[in-house]
Amino acid sequence: MPRRENISMSVIRRLPRYYRFLTHLKQKGVTRISSTELSVKLGLTASQIRQDLNCFGGFGQQGYGYIVDQLCDEIGNILGLSNEYKAILIGAGNLGRAIASHMSFDDEGFRLVGIFDSSPSKTGTRINGQIVRDTVELEDFCQKEQPTMAVLCIPRDGVHTVIERLYNLGVRNYWNFSHYDIAMKYDDTVVENVHLNDSLMTLCYRISNPSQK
Amino acid sequence: MPRRENISMSVIRRLPRYYRFLTHLKQKGVTRISSTELSVKLGLTASQIRQDLNCFGGFGQQGYGYIVDQLCDEIGNILGLSNEYKAILIGAGNLGRAIASHMSFDDEGFRLVGIFDSSPSKTGTRINGQIVRDTVELEDFCQKEQPTMAVLCIPRDGVHTVIERLYNLGVRNYWNFSHYDIAMKYDDTVVENVHLNDSLMTLCYRISNPSQK
């Protein structure tokens, strides 16, 4: 029954939410949960939850439900959270500093191994104990450390050239916070965008148009 | 032809992207664009773009296309970006500080009027010229200033009580950065979630499962 190919993005984006909630249940000491209970707590339908989980295998037991601990671990495995992919962060401005701190205390599949900035006012300073390197060191560093992923916290205009350098260095997965949609010509890359401005504008729309739910 | 009710979230979430790209075109001095050109640049179909825009009215001209300047303004209006909704920010940690700076130099529909934190190490400090107030002042401040929206950059466990206080003060729109899904019992609220952890886990999945596009 477990397929595991061509899982839709809609399903994938719900997995972290399941994981987050199951972790919470685990901490509260809940051992067993049914799809119906889950659906109520998460505001989804029980059907959808079972449908989602069965993309990856049958983790439940008929007549009983799901074992919280086990399901949580399974989803963690599916997400690949036990990996420690090496990540670097480019751009140690306000947002970069926040993300760097965020990631180091709560690593989910990644380990931050380097922070870079091109401004002399930032290089040499420390974020959570890690030194901020000059971006000119990028080539040397990447050849040595071979990071898997780069967090991009730089202004729009800098993105293009940095991406090119990173791609050539073999760093081909990006967590992009810049106000810019990275359109990759290559298909061996993964880009996960976090467009805070877009989110804020969406909120503005929803406040301005209360007719919609 | 302009309807303007029950616009689907899928459409709404594409609007900021259109807006962002059109602003960029405007800056580059492009005056005219067709749905086909747009579709190529944005990686969508021309059909979808025309379909999306026609939820709000016919902004184009047959045989000609869209006037960049005009379309950009129209979308800005639809989003409500000329509003200056008063916003407050709760939680002046790393992320809170980053968002506060972010919002003040690039305001899209909002104006940050207050920053709050409950830790004595933070209160009294300044972020982008604005003082960080003690959260105990929340009631007085909100009664006086009547903010429309609250940015939540506090840890999970604090959210519940803060939301309750805010709701009772009439602050019912939230931009939520906490690792927590705000489930509102009331329907006069709007919650826009930014779950950075979820985004990171999704990225981890996509790196770990390269079979998928």
Add this chain to the structure above:
DNA sequence: TAGATTGTTAATCGATTAACAATC
């Protein structure tokens, strides 16, 4: 065994794409 709840197939709903007539 009887009751409960899953896994899975079938039905519905909504969103995207295609097609084309209207019109600038």
Add this chain to the structure above:
DNA sequence: TAGATTGTTAATCGATTAACAATC
């Protein structure tokens, strides 16, 4: 006028929901 491109309807595709047989 002829060419181009929109606005809009119709067709397709995918995702969500409902239903139920399998089974713990």
